[in-house]
Amino acid sequence: MNFLSHPVIVGFTNAAAIIIALSQVNKLIGVPIGRSEHFINDIWGVIRQLGETHWPTLAMGVAAIAIIGLARWKAPRMPGVLIAVVLTTLVSCRPASSAAPRPKSKTSWSRKSGCC
Secondary structure: OOOOOHHHHHHHHHHHHHHHHHHOHHHHHOOOOOOOOOHHHHHHHHHHOHHHOOHHHHHHHHHHHHHHHHHHHHOOOOOHHHHHHHHHHHHHOOOOOOOOOOOOOOOOOOOOOOOO
16 A cells, blocks of 8 residues: 655655755865754754865866766776775875875874875
């Protein structure tokens, strides 16, 4: 028995997709986000931080999205997401000698030899 009409289910699904997509924007542009009781306040906080965009993070995100789109367009049977993850990981794991110095993190591993 179906208690919800098709338009209600489609609307709910689309709303969930929009919320999930917008919640990823701060990760794409590389800015921190606080959590509030209202999602629109969180998005407004990200919009106010657009001037603080971390360009390498944005470039990697856009490149990954482009790789996924290109794979779907040119080779739809290829695993575009997997290809994007592998390629962007390889790019991010360049040797430490060519990488820009990074601030020390609280992790226990070292980046001297790169991550690959």
